Amino acid sequence: MNTKHSTPLEVRALLFDVLGTVVDWRSGIARQVSSFLERCGVVHVDAADFADTWSRLYDQATDAVRSGKRPFARLDVLNRENLEAAFKAVSIEPKLLPSADLDELNLAWHRLDPWPDSISGLTRLKSKFIIGPLSGGNTSLLLDMAKRAGLPWDVVLGSDVVEVYKPAPEAYLRTCEFLGLRPDQVLLVAAHNDDLAGARRCGMRTAFIPRPAEHGPSQTTDLAPLDDWDVIASDLVDLADKLGA
Amino acid sequence: MNTKHSTPLEVRALLFDVLGTVVDWRSGIARQVSSFLERCGVVHVDAADFADTWSRLYDQATDAVRSGKRPFARLDVLNRENLEAAFKAVSIEPKLLPSADLDELNLAWHRLDPWPDSISGLTRLKSKFIIGPLSGGNTSLLLDMAKRAGLPWDVVLGSDVVEVYKPAPEAYLRTCEFLGLRPDQVLLVAAHNDDLAGARRCGMRTAFIPRPAEHGPSQTTDLAPLDDWDVIASDLVDLADKLGA
Numbered sequence: 001m002n003t004k005h006s007t008p009l010e011v012r013a014l015l016f017d018v019l020g021t022v023v024d025w026r027s028g029i030a031r032q033v034s035s036f037l038e039r040c041g042v043v044h045v046d047a048a049d050f051a052d053t054w055s056r057l058y059d060q061a062t063d064a065v066r067s068g069k070r071p072f073a074r075l076d077v078l079n080r081e082n083l084e085a086a087f088k089a090v091s092i093e094p095k096l097l098p099s100a101d102l103d104e105l106n107l108a109w110h111r112l113d114p115w116p117d118s119i120s121g122l123t124r125l126k127s128k129f130i131i132g133p134l135s136g137g138n139t140s141l142l143l144d145m146a147k148r149a150g151l152p153w154d155v156v157l158g159s160d161v162v163e164v165y166k167p168a169p170e171a172y173l174r175t176c177e178f179l180g181l182r183p184d185q186v187l188l189v190a191a192h193n194d195d196l197a198g199a200r201r202c203g204m205r206t207a208f209i210p211r212p213a214e215h216g217p218s219q220t221t222d223l224a225p226l227d228d229w230d231v232i233a234s235d236l237v238d239l240a241d242k243l244g245a
Numbered sequence: 246m247n248t249k250h251s252t253p254l255e256v257r258a259l260l261f262d263v264l265g266t267v268v269d270w271r272s273g274i275a276r277q278v279s280s281f282l283e284r285c286g287v288v289h290v291d292a293a294d295f296a297d298t299w300s301r302l303y304d305q306a307t308d309a310v311r312s313g314k315r316p317f318a319r320l321d322v323l324n325r326e327n328l329e330a331a332f333k334a335v336s337i338e339p340k341l342l343p344s345a346d347l348d349e350l351n352l353a354w355h356r357l358d359p360w361p362d363s364i365s366g367l368t369r370l371k372s373k374f375i376i377g378p379l380s381g382g383n384t385s386l387l388l389d390m391a392k393r394a395g396l397p398w399d400v401v402l403g404s405d406v407v408e409v410y411k412p413a414p415e416a417y418l419r420t421c422e423f424l425g426l427r428p429d430q431v432l433l434v435a436a437h438n439d440d441l442a443g444a445r446r447c448g449m450r451t452a453f454i455p456r457p458a459e460h461g462p463s464q465t466t467d468l469a470p471l472d473d474w475d476v477i478a479s480d481l482v483d484l485a486d487k488l489g490a
Contacts, residue, residue: 130392140425143400147375155388156400178405180385
């Protein structure tokens, strides 16, 4: 294993970015938004575009928490606010939609499907390492998702446990601390270069896997590793091969 | 299912006391203490008595945290202090023992074996419910234990996440909150009546299973349910039967 550390490899746990890296959020959100719009009789809104808007608002909302502009709030709470903003962006007044239906649609983030290689890759990796998410998702979101999709996590510590969003250093450091491991004993697996950069700054090991369809057919970002990450693999099954799991 | 609640049963998650209910701490600690004493050439100390002493100090130390006499400290930290006290109690000066060896012995709590019915019972229960520990153990203790013993938890939130020890109400309530569930959607499984009483005070459902050998052959406590708990089962396999899992 190619590594930037001079010490021998001693990784005991693998933590995974989830939204984009383990599950395909865009298709899953678009599918559920599409059913919702159909039930409402809305025909002028593209569900995949709506998913992109809703997701972009995630970045803005977590930025506000990271910068201290607002106190920590669970991702379910941020997503619910952003859902209303996403409706406004397509000229639909959310106050005209039943609040309980919006609450239900907000749980779409709990019901996302894994990429085709995720379950088999994670199952193999679990035989050799502690595996868990390191995600912006709150614990119940990650847990509901795992139960529905069969993601075989050993441990689920959502961002509501550490009360901070990646790539803030505490997100990585405090999670390693809960595992009772030094950062260099933990490897972050992500399809996002900025997330890996955050992990490396904290002393964690890093693995990049590309998810070139995460943002749909015209994706331009994160198509390739932008730094010499410790491991580069084509997907989670290839990662299991490369880590001897 | 016999229940004290007027609403229909809506349990979504089962949380388990671990030390005593899922794993046999006394035999496991005695076995590891025995090897340690043998290596040190100590012959006058009974390892099972030593395990009992070490465990009793747990109650005192967590009482001090619950009452606010000292700030929260992880169970690994309390156990390490108590290990020294347990040596003093048998007239062995812990400062004469290598500190690294004591650190290693302290991890005995991470290496406890399940009762014979635990894995099969939990595996069946997991097919129908979210399952996880609700223990005084810190996350890394519970996680290491689960990986070693094959306990198939869906989620592991140690007492270091909520920073409080049972039976303080926050231990139950905050864990339910992380799961995104109301207390009446969560059932505590324990071999200890006082733990179940704590859970019921918070609105959780309760299941008692006896572990009459937890404290060795002369156990006098928790041999039977002391209240009308929602479910009473003989072990975790019987619990799976009774909950239709």
